[in-house]
Amino acid sequence: MEQSWKQAKAVFAAALAAPLAWLVVFFVAPMVIVWAFSFGQNQGLTEIAISGTFHNYARAIAPLYLQIFLKSAWVAGLTTALCLVLGFPVALAITFAADRAKTWLLLLIMLPFWTNLLIRTYALIAVLRTEGYVNMGLEWLWKGGGALAALVGLKPLGAFQPLELLHNNFAVVLGLVYVHLPFMVLPLYAALDRLDRSLLEASLDLGAGHLRTLLRVVVPLALPGIASGVLITFIPALGAYLTPDLLGGPDSQMIANVIERQFKRANDWPFGAALSFVLMYLTFIAVAIQAVLAKRTPEARG
Amino acid sequence: MSQAKPIITFENVTKRFGKLAAVDDVSLTVNEGEFFALLGPSGCGKTTLLRMLAGFEVPTEGRILIDGQDVSNTPPNKRPINMVFQSYAVFPHMTVADNVAYGLVVDKVAKAERDRRVEEALSLVQLDGLGGRKPDQLSGGQRQRVALARALVKRPRVLLLDEPLSALDAKLRAQMRTELCTLQEKVGITFIMVTHDQDEALALASRCAVMNKGVLQQVASPNDLYEFPSSRFVADFIGQVNLFEGVLAVDEQDHAVIRAPDLPVDLFLDHGVTGARGATLWAAIRPEKIELHKKTGETPPNLGDAPAGTNAVAGVIRHEAYLGGSSTYEVEIAGGRRIKVQRSNLTRWDQEDFALGETVWLCWHACSPAVLLS
Ligand SMILES: Nc1ncnc2c1ncn2[C@@H]1O[C@H](COP(=O)(O)OP(=O)(O)OP(=O)(O)O)[C@@H](O)[C@H]1O
Numbered sequence: 001m002e003q004s005w006k007q008a009k010a011v012f013a014a015a016l017a018a019p020l021a022w023l024v025v026f027f028v029a030p031m032v033i034v035w036a037f038s039f040g041q042n043q044g045l046t047e048i049a050i051s052g053t054f055h056n057y058a059r060a061i062a063p064l065y066l067q068i069f070l071k072s073a074w075v076a077g078l079t080t081a082l083c084l085v086l087g088f089p090v091a092l093a094i095t096f097a098a099d100r101a102k103t104w105l106l107l108l109i110m111l112p113f114w115t116n117l118l119i120r121t122y123a124l125i126a127v128l129r130t131e132g133y134v135n136m137g138l139e140w141l142w143k144g145g146g147a148l149a150a151l152v153g154l155k156p157l158g159a160f161q162p163l164e165l166l167h168n169n170f171a172v173v174l175g176l177v178y179v180h181l182p183f184m185v186l187p188l189y190a191a192l193d194r195l196d197r198s199l200l201e202a203s204l205d206l207g208a209g210h211l212r213t214l215l216r217v218v219v220p221l222a223l224p225g226i227a228s229g230v231l232i233t234f235i236p237a238l239g240a241y242l243t244p245d246l247l248g249g250p251d252s253q254m255i256a257n258v259i260e261r262q263f264k265r266a267n268d269w270p271f272g273a274a275l276s277f278v279l280m281y282l283t284f285i286a287v288a289i290q291a292v293l294a295k296r297t298p299e300a301r302g
Numbered sequence: 303m304s305q306a307k308p309i310i311t312f313e314n315v316t317k318r319f320g321k322l323a324a325v326d327d328v329s330l331t332v333n334e335g336e337f338f339a340l341l342g343p344s345g346c347g348k349t350t351l352l353r354m355l356a357g358f359e360v361p362t363e364g365r366i367l368i369d370g371q372d373v374s375n376t377p378p379n380k381r382p383i384n385m386v387f388q389s390y391a392v393f394p395h396m397t398v399a400d401n402v403a404y405g406l407v408v409d410k411v412a413k414a415e416r417d418r419r420v421e422e423a424l425s426l427v428q429l430d431g432l433g434g435r436k437p438d439q440l441s442g443g444q445r446q447r448v449a450l451a452r453a454l455v456k457r458p459r460v461l462l463l464d465e466p467l468s469a470l471d472a473k474l475r476a477q478m479r480t481e482l483c484t485l486q487e488k489v490g491i492t493f494i495m496v497t498h499d500q501d502e503a504l505a506l507a508s509r510c511a512v513m514n515k516g517v518l519q520q521v522a523s524p525n526d527l528y529e530f531p532s533s534r535f536v537a538d539f540i541g542q543v544n545l546f547e548g549v550l551a552v553d554e555q556d557h558a559v560i561r562a563p564d565l566p567v568d569l570f571l572d573h574g575v576t577g578a579r580g581a582t583l584w585a586a587i588r589p590e591k592i593e594l595h596k597k598t599g600e601t602p603p604n605l606g607d608a609p610a611g612t613n614a615v616a617g618v619i620r621h622e623a624y625l626g627g628s629s630t631y632e633v634e635i636a637g638g639r640r641i642k643v644q645r646s647n648l649t650r651w652d653q654e655d656f657a658l659g660e661t662v663w664l665c666w667h668a669c670s671p672a673v674l675l676s
């Protein structure tokens with residue numbers, strides 16, 4: 001099979017040509033153009049002179065923007081950590097669910113993908129805003145508690161103060177976790193599912209409890225899956241645009257929001273391009289770290 | 303075996319997977335210090351039986367007792383049992399030494415003691431010096447031995463072995479067999495071993511159980527299993543056998559005669575048979591219990607314990623296989639039935655060289671056939 005593929009070079013090339021052309025025209029070429037922009041400067045309203053200057057990069061890593069990069073990394077990191085903490089038990093539960101339930105649970109995990117991100121984000125706003133479901137529910141509880149307090153003769157509780165759940169960093173992290181959880185659960189599930197069950201049984205057989213089995217056998221063997229889950233969550237979270245834009249407050253803008261502003265409102269394409277490429281280099285670093293980690297962990301097969 | 307003390311008891315244990323009864327109403331007792339072997343064709347429920355004992359499967363019906371205690375609610379990590387898995391289940395992310403030490407770490411054995419015992423266990427399975435390797439740097443047989451060392455080092459009351467030697471070459475296998483045997487005698491652990499290899503079972507075990515389709519067929523010592531099989535299945539499964547279906551023609555206190563359509567002569571037995579006259583039964587004769595003689599005349603050889611005209615038949619050698627220690631022949635008798643005969647190669651060159659196509663006499667003692675009712 002492999003041999004015949006290697007021999008039929010013409011067929012191979014023909015099959016490859018179309019996707020390759022597509023990639024070059026719609027991915028590589030725009031990237032190169034934007035990359036070139038990052039070394040240029042604005043001339044007039046629409047003209048960009050590519051002068052080979054590093055000025056844009058110098059600006060991009062100036063404290064003002066470096067801070068936003070750091071903040072983005074911090075928010076993305078927190079999101080990833082929360083996704084991992086929440087996603088691991090979920091992936092574990094799906095792995096050990098009965099075969100029929102498994103299909104449904106996986107479907108449930110993937111269900112959000114079928115809805116537009118914008119709609120999901122607005123739905124989240126409806127849940128979190130001052131008159132949202134969360135605050136309504138809390139108010140109801142509060143009133144119930146107050147009535148109960150009055151009943152047993154305690155001091156009344158006073159008026160209900162709705163929680164500020166929207167337009168702050170909390171809302172951004174919550175929204176990012178909500179959006180990215182499936183990205184974490186699926187690779188984790190894939191890694192856990194191909195884990196040889198007899199290894200877990202061997203661990204139990206040797207006297208280990210479930211917690212030790214989890215920490216000493218399951219987690220180490222699922223490490224490649226954890227690494228790819230972390231990466232696949234961290235990268236899009238780092239470049240998140242819509243979520244901080246809609247759910248965040250004035251202080252919760254992330255780097256993608258700044259980039260968007262450069263391209264649109266500020267009309268400073270060269271600087272936006274430089275910021276974009278700094279973001280991309282950060283992503284490359286994350287991928288490189290993952291690759292190094294993946295090399296160090298053994299195959300999870302017996 | 304005089305002070306037989308039961309350590310494991312299966313009471314009418316059944317395990318169903320959906321409709322299939324993988325283990326079907328098995329009642330069985332294994333005694334302290336025994337080397338017990340479980341034999342049976344692939345898929346007959348051997349692994350399932352062991353897994354129930356180890357606590358990985360719950361019996362659908364019946365109870366399992368360890369030391370007289372019902373262990374239905376005891377999780378695997380609380381049972382005084384360790385298992386060597388059919389698939390080895392060696393942890394791929396740990397070194398060989400860490401694999402072996404795993405169970406000791408769980409038991410909070412002090413480091414010095416632990417290292418010593420790991421060392422000891424590794425040398426027991428002849429893996430000295432390989433403690434630092436990762437399992438993917440080992441051969442299949444070596445991995446199997448890591449699994450063995452890992453279970454042994456815990457010194458369990460009962461060690462379950464699911465085909466523990468299947469990946470080893472013949473020589474190492476024989477060596478490990480002896481090792482297992484000595485080890486078992488030395489540490490006094492009760493061994494329950496599943497094997498496909500009947501030679502292994504017969505050589506190692508103090509008692510064997512034969513299973514078929516989830517049902518226990520016979521539990522007996524290796525000797526009894528071979529010489530006194532309880533059914534055609536067992537007779538056929540353990541070793542080679544010639545089975546003759548027939549009817550009981552004569553049944554007296556001290557002798558019986560079976561008339562088999564396949565045989566031109568009657569089968570004479572030097573003992574009575576508990577069976578109805580005219581009932582269908584089977585005579586099983588092992589190949590090595592049939593003597594082969596050159597046909598020099600028309601009078602068949604008489605071994606002196608059967609009347610003339612019984613227990614001897616003429617035939618033509620159709621097939622011969624030289625096996626080193628012995629040779630096996632297939633002899634075709636009148637009517638076309640082929641009979642397997644085994645003959646020890648007592649001398650280095652055979653005075654009585656039997657050739658293909660040669661006509662020979664086959665005869666057997668009156669005590670040789672085993673009578674089977676099912
Ligand atoms: N988890 C399971 N679910 C459904 N059927 C099973 C399961 N485990 C075993 N079986 C079935 O039960 C029967 C007995 O299986 P078992 O593994 O005990 O056989 P075995 O005697 O160990 O065979 P082998 O010698 O090939 O290892 C088989 O028919 C098998 O398909």
Ligand SMILES: [Mg+2]
Nearest residue numbers: 348349388464
């Ligand atoms: Mg098996």
